[in-house]
Amino acid sequence: MSITRSIVLGCGSYLPARTLTNAELAGMVDTSDDWIVQRTGIRERHIAADGEFTSDLAVHAARDALAAAGLEPQAIDLIILATATPDHTFPASAVTVQAQLGITQGAAFDLQAVCSGFVFAIATADSLLRTGGFKRALVIGSETFTRILDWKDRTTCVIFGDGAGAVVLEAAPQAGTLADRGVLGAKMRSDGRHKSKLYVDGGPSTTGTAGYLRMEGKEVFRHAVTMITGAVEDVLAETGTKATDIDWFVPHQANQRIIDGCAHRLGVSRDKIVSTVDRHGNTSAASIPLALHTAVTDGRIKQGDLVMIEAMGGGFTWGAALIRW
Numbered sequence: 001m002s003i004t005r006s007i008v009l010g011c012g013s014y015l016p017a018r019t020l021t022n023a024e025l026a027g028m029v030d031t032s033d034d035w036i037v038q039r040t041g042i043r044e045r046h047i048a049a050d051g052e053f054t055s056d057l058a059v060h061a062a063r064d065a066l067a068a069a070g071l072e073p074q075a076i077d078l079i080i081l082a083t084a085t086p087d088h089t090f091p092a093s094a095v096t097v098q099a100q101l102g103i104t105q106g107a108a109f110d111l112q113a114v115c116s117g118f119v120f121a122i123a124t125a126d127s128l129l130r131t132g133g134f135k136r137a138l139v140i141g142s143e144t145f146t147r148i149l150d151w152k153d154r155t156t157c158v159i160f161g162d163g164a165g166a167v168v169l170e171a172a173p174q175a176g177t178l179a180d181r182g183v184l185g186a187k188m189r190s191d192g193r194h195k196s197k198l199y200v201d202g203g204p205s206t207t208g209t210a211g212y213l214r215m216e217g218k219e220v221f222r223h224a225v226t227m228i229t230g231a232v233e234d235v236l237a238e239t240g241t242k243a244t245d246i247d248w249f250v251p252h253q254a255n256q257r258i259i260d261g262c263a264h265r266l267g268v269s270r271d272k273i274v275s276t277v278d279r280h281g282n283t284s285a286a287s288i289p290l291a292l293h294t295a296v297t298d299g300r301i302k303q304g305d306l307v308m309i310e311a312m313g314g315g316f317t318w319g320a321a322l323i324r325w
């Protein structure tokens with residue numbers, strides 16, 4: 001029986017030129033390279049230049065993904081941009097990306113699920129592609145989180161960075177088996193009772209300002225491993241796969257200790273973990289496609305590999321998706 005799957009045609013990413021090291025941060029707030037590395041695994045992060053917006057980062061990543069897919073922008077009829085740091089309250093940054101790419105067909109919108117945004121965007125694009133309403137999607141995660149950081153708060157400003165990543169998905173007929181290419185299963189979850197544990201203290205309807213990121217780090221940590229492993233296990237059960245079948249585990253790059261904790265609990269071996277948190281920091285919705293592109297570029301992820309992505313973030317939101325590359 002032939003079914004429609006959303007298969008990955010290409011992957012791309014973009015990092016702003018400027019890096020900020022832990023040593024530089026230690027000159028700004030009371031922290032140290034040792035503390036940051038031990039608690040988070042982060043060594044440096046990238047910072048968008050003045051005048052460089054979330055949509056600009058997204059356009060670079062999208063062009064990179066289109067080139068990898070061997071497609072012109074006009075082949076795309078759906079853009080989903082996962083971001084919690086849009087250029088403006090409205091319009092969606094996705095329409096700026098659409099216009100900059102010269103795409104005049106289809107639909108473009110932003111998706112807001114904070115660090116889980118890319119997983120939610122993959123799940124959403126997959127659903128829309130499988131309905132037959134769209135043919136090819138650009139799924140982008142792009143963030144300028146350094147713009148919403150309180151640079152006097154050492155508990156948050158050492159964690160986040162800027163960047164963008166993108167994949168091109170195409171609706172394609174597949175056999176309907178586990179050997180198919182494409183998105184094989186996905187899970188999205190949220191529980192708003194936790195919304196005050198990681199949030200931004202501003203917004204158009206409340207303060208009329210963009211606000212700053214606030215986080216109860218210990219509380220986030222306490223829930224992260226349980227929520228993430230639950231979502232991954234749901235996707236494994238839904239697809240009839242086991243953790244040992246996963247070729248590459250590509251988590252949201254929040255914190256090396258959360259990544260290791262999840263992999264350990266799931267029984268995923270260390271050599272299958274793709275980690276870029278040391279160089280990128282936590283780039284929220286951009287972190288998974290940035291890590292995917294890193295592992296595709298260095299030859300780890302190859303066509304046919306089984307790739308599990310997962311994330312947890314503000315809301316709380318969390319989820320996972322299994323993709324045969």
Ligand code: ACO
Binds near residue numbers: 035154
């Ligand atoms: N440098 C030096 N000391 C610091 C820093 C810093 N940057 N930040 C906090 N401290 C101090 C604290 O003030 C505290 O000092 P005290 O004992 O004198 O009061 C001490 O270090 C320990 O602080 P804790 O908050 O208990 O440190 P913890 O071990 O919990 O680590 C951290 C903090 C890294 C934020 C951890 O809780 C964590 O990783 N949480 C998960 C948060 C996360 O990953 N967020 C990402 C967004 S959500 C997501 O993407 C999933």
